[in-house]
Amino acid sequence: MKTNWSCLSNLLVRMKRPYCRIACAAIVALSGLVAGQVRADERQLCVLVPHFKDEYWLSVAYGLEKRAEETGLTVRFFEAGGYNALARQITQLDTCATLGPGAILIGAVSSDAPDLLAAVQKAARGRPVIGLVNELHSDALSARIGVDWSEMGLLLGRHLAERFPSAGRPQEAVFLSGPPEAGWVAPLEDGLRRGLSGSAITLTATYGADTGTAEQLRLLETALADHPRPDILIGSAPAIEAAMALFAERTDRPLLAATYLSQSVARGLVGHRVLAVPFDDPIAQGKLAIDAADAAMAGHGARALIAPRIIVFGEGIEAEAVKLSPADYFPKLD
Numbered sequence: 001m002k003t004n005w006s007c008l009s010n011l012l013v014r015m016k017r018p019y020c021r022i023a024c025a026a027i028v029a030l031s032g033l034v035a036g037q038v039r040a041d042e043r044q045l046c047v048l049v050p051h052f053k054d055e056y057w058l059s060v061a062y063g064l065e066k067r068a069e070e071t072g073l074t075v076r077f078f079e080a081g082g083y084n085a086l087a088r089q090i091t092q093l094d095t096c097a098t099l100g101p102g103a104i105l106i107g108a109v110s111s112d113a114p115d116l117l118a119a120v121q122k123a124a125r126g127r128p129v130i131g132l133v134n135e136l137h138s139d140a141l142s143a144r145i146g147v148d149w150s151e152m153g154l155l156l157g158r159h160l161a162e163r164f165p166s167a168g169r170p171q172e173a174v175f176l177s178g179p180p181e182a183g184w185v186a187p188l189e190d191g192l193r194r195g196l197s198g199s200a201i202t203l204t205a206t207y208g209a210d211t212g213t214a215e216q217l218r219l220l221e222t223a224l225a226d227h228p229r230p231d232i233l234i235g236s237a238p239a240i241e242a243a244m245a246l247f248a249e250r251t252d253r254p255l256l257a258a259t260y261l262s263q264s265v266a267r268g269l270v271g272h273r274v275l276a277v278p279f280d281d282p283i284a285q286g287k288l289a290i291d292a293a294d295a296a297m298a299g300h301g302a303r304a305l306i307a308p309r310i311i312v313f314g315e316g317i318e319a320e321a322v323k324l325s326p327a328d329y330f331p332k333l334d
Contacts, residue, residue: 045293046096048078048089049107050134050182052330053212054238055262056282057107060133062325063286064105071294076101077331082210083109083179090119103128103293105145108136111183128296132289133282135183142296145289147280147307149184150191152259156278157195159312160232160257163275164200171201174223176235177259178211188259192234201232217242230254232275237262244268261313266322272315281308283323 047064049057061077068075078096080089089109093116096104104123110116111134121140123129128142135149164171175192178185185208193203205227209219216238224230232255233243240258247253258265258277268274288306295302313321 041100042102042297043073044099044101045073045075045290046078046099046101046104047075047107047132048080048092048096048105049132050080050085050089050109051082051210051212052079052333053082053210053214054236055264055324056237056260057133058329058331059262059282059325060107060286060289061331062329063283063288064290065286065331066283067287067290071290073102073290073294075290075331077333079333080109082212082215083182084210086110086113086116086181090116093119093123097123097126101127102297103130103142105130105132105289105293106136107132108134108183110181111135112137113181128293128301130289130293130296133184133285135187137183143292143302143306145285145292145306147285147310148187148305150187150194151310152184152278152280153188153191153193154195155191155310155312156234156257156259156276157192157197157199159195159276159278159314160201160234161196161199166198166200168200171199171231172204172227173201173232173234174227174230175203175206176216176219176223176233176239177206177208178236179208182211192259203234204230211236211238213238213241217246220246232257235259237265240265240268240274244273261322261324263324263327266319266324269313269315269317269322270319274315276312276314278310278312279322280310281323283325284308 052058064075078092086109117138120129120138124140131141131144133146207219207223209215216236220239220242234257237258237260240256241264243256255275257275261277261279265274265277292302292306
């Protein structure tokens with residue numbers, strides 16, 4: 001039988017005895033607990049990310065925190081632990097919803113997993129949900145922050161194609177990327193292949209895994225076992241970090257190009273160890289996400305993708321040109 005807590009508490013209020021008023025207060029509090037509700041904190045934001053094993057996400061988090069401080073908002077970070085942690089991210093999303101935040105920002109571990117889409121739909125009934133960086137195919141989102149990853153691949157491919165035109169010596173390239181379920185992986189590869197079209201570079205093999213450093217190092221070792229002497233390695237930031245370390249003392253090292261930027265890859269660019277990287281300004285994306293959440297909480301959603309402009313950095317750039325999170329930065333996690 002469903003208890004009508006409101007009617008019962010009103011009845012006790014009409015009774016003049018002090019203990020009845022105390023009982024009323026207890027019933028009101030209990031009704032909130034029974035419903036699984038807590039008082040909403042509309043100046044608090046929940047942020048869910050795949051992981052912080054990749055330095056890229058640290059720069060996103062840094063941008064989130066800096067803009068939140070400027071706008072009087074607070075952020076709580078939840079790290080799923082990797083792109084294979086779908087169940088954990090769904091649980092974290094449900095947890096976030098019970099905290100009563102003003103909005104939820106989610107860097108999704110999957111673009112179209114049915115259970116995650118259902119959890120997003122449910123969470124969005126009570127507050128805005130903002131897509132953060134990674135593609136998420138949900139109509140429940142109030143806004144989406146992130147670049148077009150096919151453009152990231154396309155611009156990198158074009159840059160490399162200019163360096164290695166079709167008239168030059170053929171170049172064998174091996175591609176190391178993220179897991180197939182991540183929404184950015186397929187568009188990135190598609191754009192890269194289109195950008196390389198008509199050049200001397202041929203992608204002879206593609207490998208994918210979670211984008212932690214350990215996982216990408218194992219991926220690199222597997223790729224080199226299959227293709228011992230590639231001319232070019234194109235890969236995620238952790239993959240290129242691993243390649244820089246692996247080939248540091250070797251003269252037969254392949255040329256390296258990363259598909260996005262991290263602090264370690266930036267140092268490789270400055271030191272002429274990395275050919276090129278497309279830069280999508282993860283700090284700016286974090287700041288844009290806070291602005292979008294603030295606007296959504298005020299009732300102003302955004303249909304179009306909100307993103308900074310992508311540029312391509314070539315080797316030998318000045319260190320000051322790269323804006324990423326401080327080397328010692330790490331957000332507090334829930």
